Amino acid sequence: MAITDIDSCATELLACEEERRDRGPITEEWSGLDQASAYAVQDEVLRRKVAAGQRVIGVKLGLTSRAKQQRMNVHAPLTGWLTDAMVLQAGVPVPQDQLIHPRAEPEIVFVLGADLVGPGVTAATAMAAVDMVYAGVEIIDSRYRDFRFTLPDVIADNASSAKFILGGVGRRPEELDLMMEACLLEVNGAIVDSATGGAVQGHPAEALALAANDLASRGLRLEAGWIVLTGGMTDAVFTTPGTNVGAHFTSLGSIAVRG
Ligand code: OOG
Ligand code: MG
Secondary structure (H helix, E strand, O other), rough: OOOOOOOHHHHHHHHHHHHHOEOOHHOOOOOOOOHHHHHHHHHHHHHHHHOOOOOOEEEEEEEEEEHHHHHOOOOOEEEEEEEEEEOOOOOOOHHHHOOOOOEEEEEEEEEEOOEOOOOOHHHHHHHHHHEEEEEEEEEEOOOEEOOOOOHHHHOOOOOHHHHEEEEOOEHHHHHOOOOEEEEEEOOOOOEEEEEEEHHHHHHHHHHHHHHHHHHHHHOOEOOOOOOOOOOOOOOOOOOOOOOEEEEEEOOOEEEEOOH
């Protein structure tokens, strides 16, 4: 199918997701895919998912750490939407039959107690809107072959969203030093990576502020009760069948994921 506008781009990316089909970068086929039209594609895909019965439950940030930016070779953060269909309950294996080439990455997750409306949100005002903090593991799954994309491509693809798992330990923000909150990433019994919250934009609250201000530039806001994934702290690891991934946090507990 020729991709010539926002509508056809949304149709193609949704079809790739539903058919578990990967493809080349859309920017190589449609030169009109810039940052603004890519967010319009993201919003159109969301509109169709909501029309099909899904519910918006928050937002995710992507590429907020150096580890992620260097690996993906895209050097700017972005936001995407979270819906209820993306929730994976703890203990449930990665649904391989729905996904193309899933990877897992540890994240610090906020649940908002108040709306957060940009522009001009700072890390401090962002933190004041946070009700609870959790550990999370995001399961990303790009619709682009080999996770090869440019910034507009990955924006249009809702930041490679697929699933996420929320940890079982919730803490109030004032109980934590999030810059120093560490995570060890374990694959099949070996620690393969580690990072602290400071890896995420210097502090995960900076990522939250960035999301609020980015949404404001599109006339949108973060809402009370929403979940915000602040972005992978480390590089992501493949979760092929049989792979056991563990994310072990200082104060936010551990999450185990079975591929
Ligand atoms: C893009 C999605 C990035 C994160 O936390 O950085 C993301 C990708 O790596 O495919 O979710
Ligand atoms: Mg992520």
